[in-house]
Amino acid sequence: MKKLVLSKALLALVLLVAFSSCNDKDDEGSIVGGSSVVKSDEEAVALVNGVYGPLQTVSSSFSFLIESATEGTISFEGEENEAGPEVSRFETKPTTWYPVKVYSRLYQAVGTSNDAIEKIGASTAVSEATKKVSIARAKFLRGLSYSYLVQLFGEVPLVLQTGTSVKTRSSINDVYTQIVKDLTEAEADLPEYDSSPIIPSKGAANAILARVYLAWGHNPLTQDQLAEIANSSSDPVHVHVDNAKLTKAVEYADKVIKSGKYSLLSDYTKLFGRSNESKAPEHIFTIRHDGDAVDAQGNHQTHCAFTFAFDLTKDNHIGPSNVKQHDDWDAADTRREFSYTTYLENPQENNKGYYFLPPVTLPRFGKGIDRSYENSVNHAITTNEVDRIEIRYAEVLLIKAEALAESGKTGEALPIINQVRERAYGNTLHNLKSLTVDDVRKEWGYEFVYEQKNWFNLVRWKTLIATVKTVKDFEHFDDSYKTAGGTGKDGSTVNAFFAKVYKHLHAKYDNVRGKHYRFPIPTGEKGEDLGITPQNPGY
Template sequence: MTKYVNQLAVLAITGSLALYSCKKNDPDNPNVITGDSVWKTDQEALATANAAYPPWQRLSSSYSFLLESTSEHTISFEGTDDEAGPLVSQFKTDVNNWYPTKIFNYLYVSIGEANRTIGKADSSQAGEGLSQETIDLARARAKFIRALGYAYLTNLWGEVPLILNTVPSEAEQTTRKPIDEVYAQIVKDLTEAEADLPAFDQIRSNPSKGAANAILARAYLTWASKPLSQNEVAAVAGGKADPAPVAWDNDKLQKAIEYADKVINNGNFRLEADFEDNFGVPAENKSPEHIFTIHHDGDGLGDAQGNHQTHCPFTFRFDLYQDNHIGPADVTLIDRFSDDDKRKRFSITDHLYNQDEPLVTSPSKAADFKEYHYVFPVTSPRIGKFIHRNASYPEVAPGSEAGQPNNINRIEIRFAEVLLIKAEALLQLGRADEAAQVINPLRERAGLDTYTTLTQADLEQEWYLELFFEQRHWSNLVRWRKLVSTVLTDVAKFEYYKDDYKSVASQVAKFGPEKDGTGGSVKTNYPFFAKVYKHLHSKTDNVSGKFYRFPIPKGLSGNELGIVQNPGY
């Protein structure tokens, strides 16, 4: 995947924020802007607010590599094993890794832009060409995205600098604030944003009241789990044990339910009747399930960076003999979905038909195209949610690179997650029967039996199956204090973890000689499975408690940021 670097890449985090500082400020209050830099028109106000959003376009696929690969179920072959993606996949992430560097720094770039908008909103006055309603909307959009940025920052890095004005001091940029203080600001920003956001916006990349309430529900659920402090991470950083189980904060669980209900009851969002209708370009700004998304036009089309979730899980499409950039860690992951589960074929795909290879002149069904299987001894299954598919035949996909553009919007949160949040909060409050009723619409849509009551194991399974490869799995494992044990337990049971796959020689001994594809035989790809074996064993060898957080990275130019490092890095 291409690393997009522009002028920001040569700036430190402090420089990035300084880049967006306004030239004319009140020296007694640096967040108040004076002089010619205040807004004069509605267009200026909204343009300033919208500048906080492009940095997120750069991160859509980066979340896949950082949050999916640092788990049991995903591996990355994006380059050699000493490159960014494979290092994360092997639990070798360090301060120099591109993915934490990119996410950490660009979130603060977005926050810098949001701070600039809030400062201008607080300083501008309504008049001819500039309405108070637009000033309030611009400020609300800025507070929403600032809150979402801090929610990611504290989730991934714990205590982080809390920068709330356009001219932060050095201490503000380097002093890590307590997690509770960061969450209090997240809640404050989202609550204030919600007041001035529209009840609904057809363009889902514009935040609405529903989006603010959905992110509040997510934030309160995470906050209720009492996120690990620096000292608590330090206590487990060097070992292969998880922290003690969660002692939930019941008041915050109630808040999670309260805000989830605001989304559930507002009438603007609901589950799609068909799970598959959530995914692909046709769903954008049309799906009633999408609450907030990150807009993408694709590379080179005015998009800061296309959404490479459409490219990286399906990198070489129907060329089965090259290493995908990112994909499922094992064939047995398919078995986590029952055959009756309607979510299965879009979540993890073991066969597709190539639209570019029709077998008849006028195809009328999927089988009228050439079929490819993503299975041993050639390759492994593919992640299916971000594959562009034929509108008539979902099991048919374009074979050419042009047919797989990086233009699918990233779904930040959808209605299904709000149901899961509410169900989890109810379960932790001891209301398991009520929790089951909240989960059951997801089960019914998937074609599965419903629950009469809910267990923790049931809940965890539903999070996994419903949001497979939607970048929630790592956060869930962290919240449940099960990251290390899940990796150690599940990976050791994988098929490709067996010593049969250790090398080409071991596979030849077990499965027979490599075949070259001549004479109608199937070409084997034993070197690929030896790489999978290496990554799986690296996961269990290298996983430790320090991975409850990511390393505080360097700046985009490779400079030290002056922030105290997380334990173990």
């Protein structure tokens, strides 16, 4: 069995359910609590591993929040009134399933972490060594969960004990302070390194700390600041950085870099897929998945990006919003075709070639197409077993480069960016001679297509609205694509797919507002009011 270290815990602590689609509303309440007394080291490890259950259930859902709510992605998951299309059109409501699910499951992870910290800490039957590392893992996972909650929802309640019901929203700074506390305390007792990235290590804690300080250092909008622009179609004017926090981001990135345990994999395309998952030296921390029939929920990132494989007449659940992203990219960059796949051969049809291009369709997110073993291109979309990459070494490099560049130290950031580019091009011929902050931001876009970074980046840089409004420059924003059966600007007959693309591009342009710097505080999974007030501005 794959990755046994977690499977026992999940079988004991998680109700296993299978799903046939990404919009998995039937998995409500799948996380089950553990025993009241921790009687052995094995039980302590199992209790902490139970935290992974809720985190497994949001691996795919992150795609629909963090990718779809940007200019570069559209979701045609199900009918137009389904959750994916709602997020894609910037029509998210407190009852929209994806924010509901993500909010709920992250708090389930927090609650399970609290339970583990308290019970393991109180046990007299657990060895001191196991107690230290188990509590450290629980704090790491709690800090990670809150790092998502504060970025997605802003001020959120800090729930740090079991048996408590906290409705009061803590300030942004208080939440980040707790995240840093959890992660630094975890780092102190985690192992220096683990060859399996599914197990938290000092490297993982330091990498997440670097990410956290980068986000915090950009001074996230407060509730009051967001209220100023909630209904505005302009980005905020509160654009400044905290150099002290950016220095901390560099400090923690350096701990990862100077540890000597991590490096860029020489072949970018070998970072993804079932045969390449959770491997050193680039993967630092990953969320394990064994598929729908085994873990709390399989990772549908593959299924959603290549839902109907080579059937070009059906709409994938999630995909690129235009072909411009591919066409404007330097063809010498090996990341281009793997990120926006425009051609693929089907091994089940004697390698018949298919083009994913207008006027028939749009490119596919290539990282969601598993090409790591024989016929995996057709197999992985049904098994949903590929581990989710939470953080990899390239992100640590870009975190450091951005923190330096934002602090005016572009000269120090330049060789870091070129290190990433050298891997992408396979040589030094495309190294930059000088660097701007915009160059760093572009490199984020090139490196992390469909890796759940884009919305976070745009929010951090406070460029979300302006960036989303660039959809007006996309080919299929043109009014000639409004109606299926008409003649498009490119001379083709407009099919139903591109009429939907037109609708989503216009909805993005018309609907995006300042309120979209956060998602709404949602209802509970059964539609109940959670009693957390005030609601985020504009919702």
